[in-house]
Amino acid sequence: xxxxxxxxxxxxxxxxxxxALITVLACGCVVPLIFILVYILKAGITKINWHFLxxxxxxxxxxxxxxxxxxxxxxxxxxxxxxxxxxFGILCGIYLSENKKSKLAYWSRLCIDILQGVPSIxxxxxxxxxxxxxxxxxxxxxxxxxxxxxxxxxxxxxTEETLLLLPDSLREAAFALGMPFxxxxxxxxxxxxxxGILSGVMLSVARIAGETAPLLFTAFGNPYLSTNILKPMQTxxxxxxNYATSPYNDWHDLAWGASCILLIWxxxxxxxxxLITRKWKVQL
Amino acid sequence: xxxxIDNNLITRPDQNLGRVISSITTPVSKVRSTKRIKRSYRxxxxxxVFRRTLVIVALITVVxxxxxxxxxxxxxxxxxKASGIGYVWGHVWDPVRDIFGAYPFILGTLLxxxxxxxxxxxxxFAVGVFLGEYHPKGxxxxxxxxxxxxxxxxxxxIYGFWGLAVLVPIVRSFETKIGVDPVGLGIFTSSLILAxxxxxxxxxxxxSMIQMVPSNLKEAAYSLGATRWEVxxxxxxxxxxxxxxxxxxxxxGRALGETMAVTMVIGNxxxxxxxxxxxxxxxxxxxxxxxxxxxxPVYLSALIELGLVLFxxxxxxxxxxxxxxxxxxx
Numbered sequence: 001x002x003x004x005x006x007x008x009x010x011x012x013x014x015x016x017x018x019x020a021l022i023t024v025l026a027c028g029c030v031v032p033l034i035f036i037l038v039y040i041l042k043a044g045i046t047k048i049n050w051h052f053l054x055x056x057x058x059x060x061x062x063x064x065x066x067x068x069x070x071x072x073x074x075x076x077x078x079x080x081x082x083x084x085x086x087x088f089g090i091l092c093g094i095y096l097s098e099n100k101k102s103k104l105a106y107w108s109r110l111c112i113d114i115l116q117g118v119p120s121i122x123x124x125x126x127x128x129x130x131x132x133x134x135x136x137x138x139x140x141x142x143x144x145x146x147x148x149x150x151x152x153x154x155x156x157x158x159t160e161e162t163l164l165l166l167p168d169s170l171r172e173a174a175f176a177l178g179m180p181f182x183x184x185x186x187x188x189x190x191x192x193x194x195x196g197i198l199s200g201v202m203l204s205v206a207r208i209a210g211e212t213a214p215l216l217f218t219a220f221g222n223p224y225l226s227t228n229i230l231k232p233m234q235t236x237x238x239x240x241x242n243y244a245t246s247p248y249n250d251w252h253d254l255a256w257g258a259s260c261i262l263l264i265w266x267x268x269x270x271x272x273x274x275l276i277t278r279k280w281k282v283q284l
Numbered sequence: 285x286x287x288x289i290d291n292n293l294i295t296r297p298d299q300n301l302g303r304v305i306s307s308i309t310t311p312v313s314k315v316r317s318t319k320r321i322k323r324s325y326r327x328x329x330x331x332x333v334f335r336r337t338l339v340i341v342a343l344i345t346v347v348x349x350x351x352x353x354x355x356x357x358x359x360x361x362x363x364x365k366a367s368g369i370g371y372v373w374g375h376v377w378d379p380v381r382d383i384f385g386a387y388p389f390i391l392g393t394l395l396x397x398x399x400x401x402x403x404x405x406x407x408x409f410a411v412g413v414f415l416g417e418y419h420p421k422g423x424x425x426x427x428x429x430x431x432x433x434x435x436x437x438x439x440x441x442i443y444g445f446w447g448l449a450v451l452v453p454i455v456r457s458f459e460t461k462i463g464v465d466p467v468g469l470g471i472f473t474s475s476l477i478l479a480x481x482x483x484x485x486x487x488x489x490x491x492s493m494i495q496m497v498p499s500n501l502k503e504a505a506y507s508l509g510a511t512r513w514e515v516x517x518x519x520x521x522x523x524x525x526x527x528x529x530x531x532x533x534x535x536x537g538r539a540l541g542e543t544m545a546v547t548m549v550i551g552n553x554x555x556x557x558x559x560x561x562x563x564x565x566x567x568x569x570x571x572x573x574x575x576x577x578x579x580x581p582v583y584l585s586a587l588i589e590l591g592l593v594l595f596x597x598x599x600x601x602x603x604x605x606x607x608x609x610x611x612x613x614x
Contacts, residue, residue: 015511025410095338108342111349117602119541180327182334210439213543
């Protein structure tokens with residue numbers, strides 16, 4: 001009788017112990033993230049001012065300077081990548097959701113899965129051989145293509161999954177009215193699933209905004225302001241990488257400021273996406 | 285009849301025009317029907333164009349992946365011919381003497397990835413169990429879930445910079461305490477950074493898998509007098525085994541291919557690391573560091589062969605992971 005009671009207490013104690021352990025570990029995950037966020041914001045926020053946003057980086061030895069070239073470059077490269085990847089990704093997602101069983105859909109889905117797991121540096125290598133070598137030099141365009149390849153799987157997946165969630169009756173009702181296929185898709189299906197598609201697009205933009213590896217041998221970086229997409233261009237992550245690994249304190253300051261801006265940008269995009277999906281899901 | 289129509293036309297021309305014309309003239313309605321036919325032809329044509337575009341787009345994704353593989357294979361043939369299979373086992377990487385052995389980098393990659401996995405698994409499983417079983421609803425767990433997902437959103441270059449500025453000095457002082465070379469940079473530091481970065485992948489997958497465990501299984505165990513921990517250990521873990529393993533594989537795939545954060549804190553030497561505190565290099569970080577410096581074709585080709593190995597390995601790992609998830613959800 002006594003041993004059963006002890007055993008009982010032991011089991012309850014073990015249960016409580018493990019619950020505590022799991023709670024501690026689960027909450028412990030957040031600690032490094034908070035450390036990083038606080039550290040970067042503290043180090044970076046003091047560097048950010050109007051001068052920092054609108055000036056070019058100064059050469060070694062002069063303090064001050066800004067990151068205007070990286071901001072402009074990031075915007076241009078992300079914009080071009082989006083223009084390439086968004087229509088392509090949405091169309092592919094539509095194909096996959098409309099032809100669930102076809103052989104091409106199977107292979108296409110497989111390839112999208114593969115693409116999602118490809119290390120970013122490998123995509124950089126491939127973009128180098130597809131665009132940098134034939135065009136004869138590093139260019140922003142090649143960087144955009146590399147980033148577009150990285151965006152693609154996220155957009156395709158989110159589009160496909162959103163469209164599969166829509167009820168078939170919607171489609172059937174539209175077909176019953178005699179609408180042609182493309183109109184059913186473009187005027188009925190896409191507007192109904194726009195929240196999911198949009199969140200996928202924003203997530204993909206957030207993901208590529210911080211990508212450095214594929215840009216190392218494509219966009220390459222440029223200390224001057226450039227808007228020519230066939231020439232090397234600076235982006236925020238490249239600037240952070242180059243200046244963070246340099247031995248100069250002034251450049252480290254620039255890198256902290258740039259990290260802070262990049263971090264805020266990416267986190268805002270992510271949080272905004274979450275809010276959008278939550279809000280629109282309620283309305284659907 | 286005709287006069288009244290005329291009168292109507294004169295008095296209220298706008299309102300009656302349409303009706304009048306359609307009632308008296310048959311040719312006009314014929315024109316209309318041909319118009320309608322033409323329109324429907326146009327629709328059909330547009331429909332076909334649209335369908336064809338979709339097929340072409342889907343084909344392009346397949347071509348894209350094949351193209352990536354083909355490019356890597358073609359560009360690395362030079363190195364494959366030069367070093368053969370010994371490439372994987374060669375202990376020396378010396379571009380000046382044209383000796384290319386990838387063993388130090390393969391070892392470095394495996395060491396960092398598995399060490400990172402080893403550190404992160406308890407945390408990611410804890411998050412999975414915490415959110416999937418203990419607290420599936422409520423604002424606090426929701427916050428935790430979103431925060432953990434944000435870990436994956438922070439750009440890797442920022443992790444690298446933070447690691448360089450904060451983690452490296454900490455590791456250095458730790459190394460002086462335990463009496464190894466206080467470099468700071470090295471395999472151990474990059475594993476720590478990687479461990480933080482890969483937590484969310486296994487965690488979010490684990491959470492959704494654990495939520496899928498049928499409640500009658502759990503209730504049966506409770507009714508036999510099991511405590512919550514016993515239910516987790518002997519019902520939930522065995523049931524979700526393959527799903528949890530898939531999450532680990534996806535994390536591993538991430539860790540293998542991670543470039544920037546590792547490049548910044550691993551120390552970048554081509555020597556074989558002597559311990560886990562020694563500096564080293566991973567496959568991805570070697571490519572990032574040396575690709576633009578590669579001055580002769582064999583050197584470049586050897587780097588691309590590293591990329592090819594990385595590509596094949598990550599693809600295989602990801603495919604197994606995806607298969608497991610699919611098998612679990614069906």
